[in-house]
Amino acid sequence: MFRISHRATALIDDLVEKAVEWVDSQRDAHRASAFPLPEPERTLIAPFFTGKTVSQVRFRHIPEIENPAFLGFVEDSDGRPLDFSQMAGITFNDTVVLSDAYFEETDLVSLLFHECVHVAQYQQLGVEGFMRSYVEGWVSNGMDYFAIPLERDAYDLERQFRAAPNRPFSVEGAIALRLKSRA
Numbered sequence: 001m002f003r004i005s006h007r008a009t010a011l012i013d014d015l016v017e018k019a020v021e022w023v024d025s026q027r028d029a030h031r032a033s034a035f036p037l038p039e040p041e042r043t044l045i046a047p048f049f050t051g052k053t054v055s056q057v058r059f060r061h062i063p064e065i066e067n068p069a070f071l072g073f074v075e076d077s078d079g080r081p082l083d084f085s086q087m088a089g090i091t092f093n094d095t096v097v098l099s100d101a102y103f104e105e106t107d108l109v110s111l112l113f114h115e116c117v118h119v120a121q122y123q124q125l126g127v128e129g130f131m132r133s134y135v136e137g138w139v140s141n142g143m144d145y146f147a148i149p150l151e152r153d154a155y156d157l158e159r160q161f162r163a164a165p166n167r168p169f170s171v172e173g174a175i176a177l178r179l180k181s182r183a
């Protein structure tokens, strides 16, 4: 991770503040209509979560994930604006929104597992801590989504799950170790 300039620090603070507001409002908007982790995916995923993640997570289908207005000016590492409508799912604290636009082509159990990892990350970091780590990880890695440490952790753990679905480990424990190693 390279050093973040003063200008970038101000940008990060501003992005984190707006992102926290966005996450809280999206969570509240979707939570009441959301459903618990469904079967048969629950049976496959639950052994990997030793904490409250599986009992607290809720999911909701929507036609397409909308871009938050506050990110209108931000571009990714390829110079393109971030486009949330291309995402299959997004986690707002304990509530996950799934895009119908990508539902057919998505491996559902992997997607639900991945989003459950984010729920567990939110539990350990809080909404503000999660967004600060996420935004700093994104800015300090040249706006490359796949280099964000919280995403790398989620993809790593998702890969471990897919490679050995019958060998459960504690996702919460693995997350705590990874967060500690970067603290």
Ligand SMILES: [Zn+2]
Binding pocket: 114, 118, 151, 154
């Ligand atoms: Zn993710």
